Amino acid sequence: MKTIKTAMSSPNAPPLSKMATGIPGFDDISLGGIIPNRATLVLGGPGSGKTVFSLQTLVNAARERNEPGIFVAFEETARQIIDNTTCFNWGLPALAKKKIFFLEAQLSPDVVQAGEFDLSGMLGMLKAKKEAMGARWIVFDGIDVLLTLLQNPVAEMREIYRIRDWLAQNRMNAIITAKIEDGNRTINYGFMQFMMDCVIRLSRRLEHGVSLHRLQITKYRGSDFVAGEYPVNFGISGMEVGAPEPAEIKHAASTERISIGFERLDTMLGGGLFRGSSTLITGVPGTSKTTLVSKFAEAACRRGERTLFVSFDEGAEPIMRNLASVGIQFRPHVKSGLLRMYSARTESTGAEDHLEKLKMLIREHRPRYLVIDPFSAIAKAGGLAAARAVANRLIYMAKDKGITVMLTAISEGDDPQSEATELQISMVADTWIHLSYIVRSGERNRALTIIKSRGTWHSNQVRELVLSEAGPMLADVYTAGGEVLMGTLRWEKETEVKATKKQRRADVDLKQRELQFAEADIRVRIKALELDLQRQRAELELYSSDDEARTLSSSERENELRRMRSADLTGRAVLTPTNGKPKGANGSGHGVNGKKSRKEARDAS
């Protein structure tokens, strides 16, 4: 099958400098492009993409490196060619005026052929044109059309030699295309393959009723190339070759956690998914796989991150309508350009073509999240083996680009292991969530299980997934008899728990109030006692001051009496010391005086 083939080139030989064609994938398998100043032969049956291959190379050279080119059209007129490529974003009409010269080289059917002719005149004209416009590239598209008119294999070969020599003299990068008939007829231009340095073969064939385009490099002198047949896809930017992924796996591992869209599932996954990881969601139809991945996509958009949502066999419009009923709104994100919806019918093309299309979309939209629902649908057309290879390649590619992927797959039964027989993505996926129905006590309820999640702790519990207008959510866990209760059983338990809680709350409330009352009662009593105490203190105060007043007034009255009798005042000797007697010697005098001054202070206040 696909092998890396090493051409027999001496290891000491300097590497061949190559001219990039700018065709995505081709420059990878040819390890750089085509050989400069030489002719590359592109062979293929009708409708295999020869003209697109050669013209796209010219367009890329003109647009990216500003190298003009000449397109010699033996089969179609310039107008036909330009019209045929309007589906590509090449801007060919504008280029045709300045950078790409079309030489219409069809012999009119009215032309009479009388004997042998040659291309020396044409090459002379092309040389003049080349010098006039400074062309670096030339394409001879459908050279077989003209050469067959010679009706002489020797003459045909001679003209091919003529072209080859002319190219070498004029130093131009050339692509020559010719038709070959695969299968029943022998190849007419076998000799061309010997003369050319690089031969590319394009083919188109039916496989399981699906038309598949393929490209193969069959010869490359003096250079390594990746041998094998690769799928070719046509998109808005033209042809693209599905180059194989390198054998060595070199992915960066992020430790950044991202939310899956609802908190409880994040908790079950130990804090969310790792950025750049891949998640597989399996389940039988109707287990709300789409809702789950949509929630994830919506959460990503809400964080302002670009997301690509690919749905197989279901249109974007019905998906958005259905999601709105569970509270997931895609429209605003589609409008803002963050979310890109892409819907494809799986019967129409093979898995590899889908992969090429997805690659193209990823390049165009540059998403950080990729959702494919249901991914298992790609196995419908083109065979299971191809689909498996595609599944692996897609996941590896996404990892390379750091895109977080979420895929869904329909499993046959409730046993998640049955998925393994289909696409075998569960082996490459980092996280595997299985959705199932659990039928118990006359009910069918959705259950969610995390089967694996690499590099992170995750819950081992089976949880009930409930859909409501507010979106999907995981119900609270109630276990009974060692089982997680679901549906009505869970509801009953939930109600019971609620009732118990309510009762307990009421009890607590009552107790609190009782305690509050008791506290208030104590406080009142404390207050009453305090007031009593104050009253007693006041009484005591009153009593002591009364006594003092009484004592004072009696001594005053005595003094008054003495004065009236003109007798000595008591304590005078103390109040007016005359003979240097130490103060305070008369203890009683001091005492009276102190008492008096205190009395005066009280009166003043």
Place this chain on the structure above:
Amino acid sequence: MRRKKTLAKSLGSRLTAALVMRLYVANSAPNSLLAIANLQIICDEFLQDNFKLEIVDVLEEPLRALADGILVTPSLAKLAPSPIAKIVGNLSDKSSVMRALGIRG
């Protein structure tokens, strides 16, 4: 023999009056030289002097040939009288050439 030729000559003269042709060649490429020689024979035999022939060397006047829509060499264009015709090849197929030029031999 002589009479017949005279008849043919007068007939040819009348039919191919003012036969204007242009032959595009690629310098001295073998097919081009062959074409010149083959045309010479036809002219000598059937047209005598009753024709106008211009020989264009595509390698010397490439852009003119390109404008004239020439693809391969040698190419012979019959410009007058109408209908115009175009013949490619080294003109070795004499009867085809004569038919295309409208010469009855």
